[in-house]
Amino acid sequence: MSLVEFLQIWIIAFFTLSLFSFLYKDNPFYKLAEHIFAGLSAGYYVGLIWESVILQQMIDPMFNNGKWWLVFPGILGVLMFSRFSKNYSWISRISLAFVMGTTAGIFLVSELHGKVLPQIQATMKSLDPSQGFAGFILALIIIVGVISTLIYFYFSKEHKGALGGVAKVGIWFIMISFGAHFGYTVMARISLLIGRVQFLIDDWGGSIVQLFS
Amino acid sequence: MGEVLAYIGLVIVGVFLLYKTFKTDDRRYIYLAVGIFVIFPFFIPLDIPVIVSPETQQLYDAVEALPDSSTVLLTFDYYASALPETEPMSRAALHHLFRKDCKVVTLTTIPLGGPSISEDVTREMAEIYGKEYGIDFVNLGYKANYVAVLKGMGSVIDIIYPTDNSGTPLSEIPMMKDIKNYSDIDFIYVVSDNGIVDYWMSIVNAQYQIEVGCGVTAVMAPKYYAYIGSGQMTGLLGGMKGAAEYERLIGKKDEATKGMGAQSLVHLFIIFSVLAGNIIFFFERRKRFNQAGGAR
Numbered sequence: 001m002s003l004v005e006f007l008q009i010w011i012i013a014f015f016t017l018s019l020f021s022f023l024y025k026d027n028p029f030y031k032l033a034e035h036i037f038a039g040l041s042a043g044y045y046v047g048l049i050w051e052s053v054i055l056q057q058m059i060d061p062m063f064n065n066g067k068w069w070l071v072f073p074g075i076l077g078v079l080m081f082s083r084f085s086k087n088y089s090w091i092s093r094i095s096l097a098f099v100m101g102t103t104a105g106i107f108l109v110s111e112l113h114g115k116v117l118p119q120i121q122a123t124m125k126s127l128d129p130s131q132g133f134a135g136f137i138l139a140l141i142i143i144v145g146v147i148s149t150l151i152y153f154y155f156s157k158e159h160k161g162a163l164g165g166v167a168k169v170g171i172w173f174i175m176i177s178f179g180a181h182f183g184y185t186v187m188a189r190i191s192l193l194i195g196r197v198q199f200l201i202d203d204w205g206g207s208i209v210q211l212f213s
Numbered sequence: 214m215g216e217v218l219a220y221i222g223l224v225i226v227g228v229f230l231l232y233k234t235f236k237t238d239d240r241r242y243i244y245l246a247v248g249i250f251v252i253f254p255f256f257i258p259l260d261i262p263v264i265v266s267p268e269t270q271q272l273y274d275a276v277e278a279l280p281d282s283s284t285v286l287l288t289f290d291y292y293a294s295a296l297p298e299t300e301p302m303s304r305a306a307l308h309h310l311f312r313k314d315c316k317v318v319t320l321t322t323i324p325l326g327g328p329s330i331s332e333d334v335t336r337e338m339a340e341i342y343g344k345e346y347g348i349d350f351v352n353l354g355y356k357a358n359y360v361a362v363l364k365g366m367g368s369v370i371d372i373i374y375p376t377d378n379s380g381t382p383l384s385e386i387p388m389m390k391d392i393k394n395y396s397d398i399d400f401i402y403v404v405s406d407n408g409i410v411d412y413w414m415s416i417v418n419a420q421y422q423i424e425v426g427c428g429v430t431a432v433m434a435p436k437y438y439a440y441i442g443s444g445q446m447t448g449l450l451g452g453m454k455g456a457a458e459y460e461r462l463i464g465k466k467d468e469a470t471k472g473m474g475a476q477s478l479v480h481l482f483i484i485f486s487v488l489a490g491n492i493i494f495f496f497e498r499r500k501r502f503n504q505a506g507g508a509r
Contacts, residue, residue: 023244048324053357114415122443180435188431190479191453194472195297197251
């Protein structure tokens with residue numbers, strides 16, 4: 001293990017343990033790690049955007065490849081900074097209008113074509129018993145689940161009588177969905193902890209062993 | 214026998230810490246218990262069988278069905294904070310793809326860590342399989358504004374990515390000579406820890422009809438089952454468990470498989486804690502009810 005790798009591992013271990021120390025109580029090590037992370041992220045992000053967007057996609061093509069028309073999106077970008085002035089902040093709306101217009105145009109098609117229609121289609125299940133008992137039950141669950149959940153979110157009429165009954169079934173489906181989400185969330189968070197523990201045991205532990213061997 | 218005794222000791226410690234939590238209302242005992250349950254299997258391994266889910270099998274089969282030397286776009290759409298869940302997926306995917314001699318194009322839509330993670334992991338895996346940069350794999354790196362990136366790559370990739378991650382113009386990279394846009398890509402393998410998956414589905418899969426398979430963090434997995442149900446997504450890996458399943462399918466037991474012992478143990482502890490907490494809650498409510506003379 002080289003000296004650089006060794007230092008790298010110890011710095012990572014220091015920040016990992018500093019952040020974990022918050023579980024005991026708030027302390028200066030946790031705050032130090034938190035602030036360094038925020039500062040580094042901001043600095044890294046600025047550098048990356050400067051390199052990959054401003055230089056690579058605007059300045060280089062403009063001056064090296066003659067793509068002079070890139071000056072227009074550049075101006076739109078500069079106009080966004082007018083938001084810092086009370087008197088001229090309205091100018092930034094020109095850029096925002098452009099962003100909103102293009103975003104709406106792209107998403108109108110993609111959301112409808114890629115999400116809404118295929119998902120509606122996927123809930124239109126056949127209840128034909130010839131597909132087998134399991135298939136029939138799964139289709140039935142999807143149909144009942146979709147309809148009852150939609151009815152739960154129908155607020156134009158008071159949830160009483162038959163409507164209230166179906167809405168209650170909808171609540172059960174929503175609760176089961178929350179349960180599944182919670183279970184997966186636990187798994188995700190534990191996975192992150194496992195990752196850190198793996199690092200501390202294998203890498204940091206290994207470097208400590210090497211230090212004393 | 215020693216291992217069994219150790220695990221019995223662990224259970225006793227877990228129950229004691231849970232008891233202390235309920236007694237003192239101090240959640241730090243729970244943190245300590247979870248910490249011990251996570252660390253323990255690394256010293257005394259717990260071998261938990263990994264059962265492959267149909268969604269993982271579907272993704273594996275889809276990659277397996279690709280003709281050798283196909284071009285696959287592999288994304289590293291995740292931050293460093295999600296590495297324990299997502300990196301094993303990327304490694305497993307690269308094992309599978311390089312083994313099949315696929316041409317791999319990697320990119321990221323994540324600025325913080327994404328470019329360096331994709332560079333490091335891909336080069337490390339390429340070395341194992343003797344793959345050469347520019348011939349067998351290319352790392353396009355990061356570009357801001359993922360919607361414009363995903364949409365723009367459908368027309369011409371080198372307008373969005375004039376250079377690769379190291380600054381080499383794409384026109385100088387032999388592998389990229391035949392890869393102009395999505396029509397030259399056979400499969401997209403998205404590994405992500407955020408909502409970018411929605412855009413790979415709605416912009417790329419829906420509009421360019423390319424098969425997209427995904428590996429996502431466990432938090433995200435329930436949401437994306439809907440895409441599996443509708444037949445839009447070709448396979449899904451959910452969290453560390455999904456990665457461990459894929460590792461089993463490709464026959465490379467790695468970090469995710471190692472973590473499954475701790476994962477299972479902590480899950481059992483949490484299930485037990487939830488049950489114990491509820492039982493104690495109902496008992497105490499009944500006790501208060503009886504102390505109040507049975508009247509509400």
